[in-house]
Amino acid sequence: MISGAGVYFDGKTSARHDVLIDAAPGALRVCALDGSVLAEWPYAELQGLSASADVLRLGRLNNPVLARVETRDPALAAEIDRLAVTLDRSGTAERRSRKKVVAWSVAAVVSLVLVGVFGVPALTERLAPLIPLSVEYRLGAAVDSQVRTMLDTSKRNGKSFECGAADDEKAGRLALEKLVGRLERAANLQIPLKTIVVRRDEANAVALPGGHIYLFKGLIDKSKSPDEVAAVLAHEVGHVAHRDGTRSILQAAGLSLLFGMLLGDFTGGGVVVIAARTVVQSAYSRDVEAAADSYALQIMAKIKGDPRALGTLLDRIAGAIEPGVKILLDHPETKARIAAINAAAPQITPQPLLEPDEWAALQRICG
Numbered sequence: 631m632i633s634g635a636g637v638y639f640d641g642k643t644s645a646r647h648d649v650l651i652d653a654a655p656g657a658l659r660v661c662a663l664d665g666s667v668l669a670e671w672p673y674a675e676l677q678g679l680s681a682s683a684d685v686l687r688l689g690r691l692n693n694p695v696l697a698r699v700e701t702r703d704p705a706l707a708a709e710i711d712r713l714a715v716t717l718d719r720s721g722t723a724e725r726r727s728r729k730k731v732v733a734w735s736v737a738a739v740v741s742l743v744l745v746g747v748f749g750v751p752a753l754t755e756r757l758a759p760l761i762p763l764s765v766e767y768r769l770g771a772a773v774d775s776q777v778r779t780m781l782d783t784s785k786r787n788g789k790s791f792e793c794g795a796a797d798d799e800k801a802g803r804l805a806l807e808k809l810v811g812r813l814e815r816a817a818n819l820q821i822p823l824k825t826i827v828v829r830r831d832e833a834n835a836v837a838l839p840g841g842h843i844y845l846f847k848g849l850i851d852k853s854k855s856p857d858e859v860a861a862v863l864a865h866e867v868g869h870v871a872h873r874d875g876t877r878s879i880l881q882a883a884g885l886s887l888l889f890g891m892l893l894g895d896f897t898g899g900g901v902v903v904i905a906a907r908t909v910v911q912s913a914y915s916r917d918v919e920a921a922a923d924s925y926a927l928q929i930m931a932k933i934k935g936d937p938r939a940l941g942t943l944l945d946r947i948a949g950a951i952e953p954g955v956k957i958l959l960d961h962p963e964t965k966a967r968i969a970a971i972n973a974a975a976p977q978i979t980p981q982p983l984l985e986p987d988e989w990a991a992l993q994r995i996c997g
C-alpha cells in the first residue's frame with residue numbers, strides 16, 4: 631500500500647490538518663498524524679478538484695460538506711489515479727465544456743462572416759458536404775421520429791404504421807431487405823440505410839438525413855415489378871448519397887440548425903419540426919431530382935436491374951415521387967424527366983432482382 635503526506639480540510643473549519651494519506655485497497659484513507667482516521671472515501675466517489683499541476687486535490691462526490699484533501703506526492707498521486715478509474719483528473723470533462731463554449735463563439739462569428747460573404751443558400755450548399763456523418767445521424771434520428779408522427783395519420787385498423795412486422799408480412803420484409811441489400815452494396819454508402827415501408831396510400835417515397843428511407847405502401851401497390859420498386863429506392867439512395875435531405879433542412883432551418891449541428895444538439899424541438907416539414911412537404915429542385923435519377927440509373931445497372939423501370943413507374947404514377955411534388959403527367963417537365971431517364975439508361979440485359987415468390991411477398995408486405 632502506498633502512503634504519502636498531505637493536507638486535509640474538513641470543510642467545517644478553515645484549519646489545515648497535516649495528514650497521512652493511504653491509498654488503501656478499497657478506499658482512500660485520510661489519517662491524522664496520531665493515527666486516527668479522519669476520512670475514508672471510496673475511489674468511485676472521488677472527485678478531482680482544480681489545482682495547480684503539481685497538486686492533486688480531491689473531494690468526495692455529492693458530499694454536502696466541502697471536505698478536501700491534497701497531496702504533492704507524485705507516487706501517491708499516480709497510485710490514486712490507478713485505483714480511482716472513474717476519477718477524471720486530467721480534467722477532460724471540464725475541457726470539453728470549455729471547448730463547447732469556444733466552439734459556439736467561433737461558430738457564431740464564422741457563420742456571420744460567411745453569411746455576409748455568400749448569403750444563406752450558397753453557404754448551406756458549401757457547408758452540407760462538411761457536416762460530419764455522426765451529426766447527420768443525430769439529425770436523422772430526431773427528424774425520423776418527428777416524420778413518423780407527421781405521416782402516421784391514416785386509419786390503419788390496429789396495424790402498425792410500419793409494414794413488415796406482422797407474421798403474414800415477414801416474408802415481404804425479407805424480400806425488401808434483399809432488394810435494399812443489393813442496392814446498398816452497389817451504392818457503397820458511408821451511411822447504412824434504414825429502409826421501411828409505411829402504411830400510406832400515396833405512391834411516394836422520401837429520404838431523410840441519416841439514411842432513413844420511407845417507401846409508401848401506395849408505391850408498392852402501383853409497381854408492377856421488383857425493378858420499379860428498386861428504381862424508386864435507388865432514386866432515394868441517390869438523395870441519401872448526395873445528402874439532399876440534410877442540405878434542404880439546412881436551407882430551411884437556417885443558422886439555428888447550423889449551430890445545433892456544430893454542437894450536435896438538436897434538442898430545440900422547433901428546429902426538428904421545421905426539418906421534418908421540409909423533408910416531407912417541400913420539393914427538390916429539378917437539378918437535384920435529375921442528379922438522383924441519374925444516380926438511380928447507375929445503381930440499377932450495377933445490380934443488373936432494368937434502369938428504365940424508373941421512367942416506366944413515373945409514367946404510371948404521373949411523375950409524383952417525393953412529397954410535395956404533384957406534377958401531372960402531361961406536364962412537360964415530367965415528360966422531359968422520363969425522356970431524360972430513358973435516354974441516359976445504360977444498355978444492359980436485366981436479370982430478375984427477386985424470385986417470383988419474393989416479389990409476391992413484397993407486394994403483401996403491408997398485409
Ligand SMILES: [Zn+2]
Nearest residue numbers: 865919922952
Ligand atoms: Zn427525388
